[in-house]
Amino acid sequence: MTTRRAFLASLAAATATPRLGWAAVGNPSYIAAAKRPDGSYVLAGFDTKGAGLFRLPLPARGHAGAAHPQRAEAIAFARRPGYYAVVIDAVSGKALHELTPPDGRQFNGHGFYIDGGATLLTVEQLAQGSDGLIGVWDVASGYTRIGEFATHGIGPHDVRLMPDGQTLVVANGGIQTDASDRTKLNIPDMRPSLVYLSLAGDLLEEVRLDDELHQNSIRHLALREDGLVGFAMQWEGEPGMAWPLLGLHRRGAAPVLAEAPLPDELAMKGYAGSIAFSADGSEVAITSPRGGRLNRFSSEGVFLGGQRRDDVCGLAAHPEGLVASDGFGGLIVVGPDGARPLALFDDLAWDNHIVAL
Structure with missing residues (x-):
């Protein structure tokens, strides 16, 4: 090691x-x-x-x-x-x-480059209270931290740059966690949100779910070239519920929640671990390692079908549709005609995400 x-x-x-x-x-x-x-x-x-x-x-x-x-x-x-x-x-x-991260901050697992690689943005939160931040780092000077701005929510987890190159979309999970571990402190009072920010950190738009879904944590994002945002959620309320775990949003409109048939929704076990649009943008899918399940939807939110796969989580676009990974080293390709094996790395256990270059 x-x-x-x-x-x-x-x-x-x-x-x-x-x-x-x-x-x-x-x-x-x-x-x-x-x-x-x-x-x-x-x-x-x-x-x-x-x-x-x-x-x-x-x-x-x-x-x-x-x-x-x-x-x-x-x-x-x-x-x-x-x-x-x-x-x-x-x-x-x-x-x-x-x-x-600076004292009192924590990285939250995601980040990306902007300005042709000149600047790195990192998703962060305050260790106390979990208020969300985007950290700004200058790459040429050796990744010097040059600023930060608020995500206007708590527990942010994912961020993407919109196609206009000037707007960020952020998934604020709404969960306050203990400063030293992953203990969740505010489940009854969660307020997840999807927000759009300028690159200077100005709040441009905020999207919240209906009150009955305030425990559906908005966690991960996918972005289509025309600005359609997909967001994957994780249910933190009473176990055994079958609330939708996939949302679609266009700026200025209400979110669309994509519902699967009850058995397919229950199979996800309230947890969507990754999300991605297919290569042609006609489909969007979410995965659940807890349920061993991949559910596919049209870009309008219509359920297209499910795929069983133990410990599946990582997901990204592939020329044939989507590529997914599992905790046993497997890679599969999922397209309109179903799934096929792509590769097996028997000495690797893939973690949560596949990042497309």
Whole structure:
């Protein structure tokens, strides 16, 4: 297992020479965090055919990540509540930078690059009270933190840049957690929201669900090229309920909640772990590792069918539709005609997300 001392030593050994582009590691299509049999963690890259292209060591369990749009650099974020994010040279495997949130803040597992890779945005919250923040980091100066702004909600988990390049959409989960762990403190009084912000942090629009759904935590986001936002939810209320776990939203309109037939909704066990639009944008799907289930919907919210798969969670667009990962190292492709195996990495247990490059 990679020790923190060894990891920091690799960080110190990184050079400041110009970095190569993604072609140097085979032009990967995806990155995803995983656990190895010896208990160590890696960030792995693979292509649309399921071929593994690289594995980069992580100091602890990863959650999601982001790829620099020009250089072969990937950043991996720790699972919430997180206290590290690491930038890794995908060619050499060396750690280039390790980011830590300022005192009193926590990383919440997600982030991405803007401005052609000049700026990194990280999803964060205050350790006390869980008020949401977006951290702003300057990449050229070695990932220097240069600012932050509020998400206008608590417990944010995911953020995306809208197609206009000027607007952020944020999933505020609405959950207040203990400063040191994942204990949930405010379940009866949750107020999840979907918000749109300017890049300066101005609140442009706020979307809330009906009162009866105030315990449906808005967790993960998917974005279509025309600005249609998909959001995946996790039910924190009374167990055994079958509330919709997928929402669709366009700015200025009311959200559309996509309902599956009762058996298919119950099969999700109240938990949607990942969400993605298909490559052509005609479908959107959510996964549940708890239920071993992948449910597909049209982009209008009509249920199209479900797919059983033990411990399935990671999800991303694929030329044939969607690609999904599971905790046993499997990758499958899901299209209109069903699912087919793509690859099996029998020495990896895939974590929650697949990030498309």
